[in-house]
Amino acid sequence: MTPRLMTPPPFSAMAVGDALPPLEIAMTATLIAGGAIATRDFMPVHHDRDYAKQQGAPDIFMNILSDTGYCTRFLTDWAGPDAMLRNLAIRLGVPVFPGDDLVYTGEVIALTVDGDDGMVEVGFRASTPLGEHVTGTARLSLPFDA
Numbered sequence: 001m002t003p004r005l006m007t008p009p010p011f012s013a014m015a016v017g018d019a020l021p022p023l024e025i026a027m028t029a030t031l032i033a034g035g036a037i038a039t040r041d042f043m044p045v046h047h048d049r050d051y052a053k054q055q056g057a058p059d060i061f062m063n064i065l066s067d068t069g070y071c072t073r074f075l076t077d078w079a080g081p082d083a084m085l086r087n088l089a090i091r092l093g094v095p096v097f098p099g100d101d102l103v104y105t106g107e108v109i110a111l112t113v114d115g116d117d118g119m120v121e122v123g124f125r126a127s128t129p130l131g132e133h134v135t136g137t138a139r140l141s142l143p144f145d146a
Contacts, residue, residue, distance in 0.1 A: 007080075008078065008079050008080025008142075011142045011143065011145050014111055014120060017107060018108040019106070020105070020124070022103055023070075024102070025070065025102045025104075026101055027062065027097070027099065028098055029049075029060060031062075031066075032061065032063075032097075035066030036065075039065035039069075048060065059098055060097070061095040061097055064090075067126075067133075067134050068088065070102070071088060071104075071136060075106075075140060083142050084140065086119070086141055087139040090135070090136035091135050093132040093133050093134060093135065096128055096133050100130070102127075102128055103126065105124065105126075106122050106123060106124030107122065108121070117143065117144055118142045118145070119142075120139070120140045120141075121139050122138045124136055
């Protein structure tokens with residue numbers, strides 16, 4: 001996993017079209033199975049290689065609750081500890097298997113002010129060698145620092 005020690009941008013310095021720093025995660029069987037178990041998703045396709053193959057998959061694959069966690073991490077690593085995730089909408093595409101590199105990218109698509117908060121809308125995606133794994137939008141609030 002790529003370490004992401006960064007200073008979040010102040011709201012006043014953001015602009016529509018700003019790219020978020022990418023996040024790359026080298027997916028392993030341990031991350032996939034551990035994520036499923038941690039989210040209490042005991043469906044065997046997420047931790048039992050033989051069962052997954054019997055169902056037609058080449059290997060175990062990541063569950064949607066883990067996806068939600070990784071999407072949130074991608075956004076909050078960038079936005080910082082003062083950010084509050086207000087809305088997250090994702091759509092799944094191709095599965096993620098052990099050995100895949102999962103790469104998150106995104107950009108600011110809207111900026112508004114709501115009282116003391118700067119509202120940031122982000123469009124993002126995560127891709128693997130097979131194609132787009134997840135696409136989504138998120139809305140975060142940040143302290144407004146006009």
